[in-house]
Amino acid sequence: MEIFYRNALFVALLASLVALGTAFTSQYIFDLWPCVLCLYQRWPYSGVIVISLLGMVMRHQIDSRVFLVLCALGFAATAAIGAFHVGVEQGWWQGTAECVGDTSKALSVQDLKAQIMSAPIVRCDDIAWSLFGISMAGYNVIAAAILSIFCFLTAAKATR
Incomplete structure (x- = not known):
């Protein structure tokens, strides 16, 4: 049964790495710069990476189901942020008023003007890329x- 836990945490780790890798590739290789909501969607994946690694390392000290539930909550968080972002893209509701640029170093x-002029401005309601309308x-x-x-489901199945 322990192999089942370890594999589920590995799937969570691998999926998070792929998601972040895809996001960074689209940003730095294909020049699809993220809006603030795109950036927010990345943070839970980082959390899942840490949680799944901890779960794999500490599987003998702490029940792996705890880490699986935490990973599930991390994935649910990024899905919720993404759903909000889709609503902004579709015009169902308004997005946040934040922008990508960090003006604290000006x-x-x-300096502030130069920083603002050089920062890519990305609106949350602009769809930079889609496939099959998604x-x-x-x-x-x-x-x-x-x-x-x-x-x-993996955590629930492990309780039986």
Whole structure:
């Protein structure tokens, strides 16, 4: 039964690495710069990476089901953020007022202006890429929801 736990945590780890790898590849190789909601969707994947690694290392000290449930919650969080993002893209509701640029490093008005002018401006309601009418945020919702269900079901199955 222990192999089943370890494999589920490995699936969560691998899926999170692939999701973040895809996000960074689209950003740095294909110049699809993220909006603030895209950036928010990345954080839960980072959390799942840490949780799944801890779960694999500490499987003898702490029940692996705890880590599976935490991974499921991480996937559910990014799915929820993604669903909100899809709603913004579709015009169902308004997005956040934040922008991508970090102006905290500007020392003068000229520095601030240069930083703002050089930062890519990405609106959350602009769909940068889609396939079959589904945006990247939409694919994130689908993948993360499936992964969340997988982790919850694995944890539940392990209790029997």
